[in-house]
Amino acid sequence: MKLRFLGKNSTPGDSPTLYASDRDTYVIQGWKVYANDLLMQLDVPAGQTVIEVPTELFEHLTKDGHENGEIKQFTDPIMILTEQGTCVLQGPEMHDAEALSQMRMPDYETCIEVPKSSIAALLEETSGPDHQR
Numbered sequence: 708m709k710l711r712f713l714g715k716n717s718t719p720g721d722s723p724t725l726y727a728s729d730r731d732t733y734v735i736q737g738w739k740v741y742a743n744d745l746l747m748q749l750d751v752p753a754g755q756t757v758i759e760v761p762t763e764l765f766e767h768l769t770k771d772g773h774e775n776g777e778i779k780q781f782t783d784p785i786m787i788l789t790e791q792g793t794c795v796l797q798g799p800e801m802h803d804a805e806a807l808s809q810m811r812m813p814d815y816e817t818c819i820e821v822p823k824s825s826i827a828a829l830l831e832e833t834s835g836p837d838h839q840r
Contacts, residue, residue, distance in 0.1 A: 708728050708729060708730055708803045708805050708806040709728065709729040709805070709806075709809075710726040710727070710728055710729075710734060710806050710809045710810070711726060711727045711728075711729075711771075712724070712726055713725040713726060713727055713767040713768065713770045713771055714764070714766070714767030714770060715764070715767075716760070716761045716763050716764045722736070722811070722812075722813070722816065723735075723736060723737045723738065723760040723761060723764050723816075724736040724764075724810070725764050725765070725767045725768070726806075726810075727771050727823070728806065728820065730820075731822065731823050732820045732821060732822055732823060733820070733821055733822075733823055733826050734801055734806060734810075734818050734819070734820050735758065735760060735764070735796060735798075735818060735819050735820075735821065736758075736760075736810060736812060736816055736817070736818040737758030737759050737760035737764075737796065737816060737817070737818070737819075738758060738759045738760070738815060738816055739756070739757075739758060739815055739816060739817050740757040740758060740759050740795060745757070745759075745787060745789075745795055748786075748787060749786055749787075749795075749797060751797060754799055754800065755797055755798060755799055755800060755819075756797070756798070756799075756800040756817055756819060757786070757795060757796070757797050758795070758796050758816075758817060758818070758819055759789070759793050759794065759795050759796075760793060760794055760796065761792065761793050761794075762778055762788075762792055762793065762794050765777075765778055765826070765829070765830075768826070768830065771823075773827065773830055774830075775830065776830070777830065778794070778829050778830065779829065779830060779831060779832050779833070780828065780829050780830075780831065780833055781794070781829070782828070782829065783797075783825065784796045784797055784798045784819070784821045784825055784826075785829060796819060796821075797819070798819035798820065798821045799819060799820055799821075800817060800818070800819060801817075801818045801819060801820045803820075
């Protein structure tokens with residue numbers, strides 16, 4: 708899998724990063740979630756993992772042809788919006804050796820791979836009830 712870097716939200720020691728892949732997916736690198744209070748709210752199937760990223764990370768979607776990167780729906784793969792303004796995402800943990808070799812990832816981070824369509828859907832306005840979890 709080949710990755711195209713879209714952007715990162717970085718402070719010293721932290722590096723949530725967004726990539727577009729050649730498989731019509733996004734690879735989202737974020738902090739591993741260990742907090743029991745968050746994990747207890749989720750049903751995480753085998754092969755999936757949970758990460759946390761700043762909501763601002765999605766602003767980099769403009770570099771992949773989206774008009775803006777403002778999240779308007781908080782639905783799968785976003786599972787929780789925290790009080791700190793971060794998103795908790797759940798998805799298949801990425802193990803592709805070629806892709807991982809293109810990334811710099813500290814031990815306390817991991818990445819998930821999600822279809823571009825599921826991320827694009829988060830950018831669309833909805834009418835009706837509030838979808839925040």
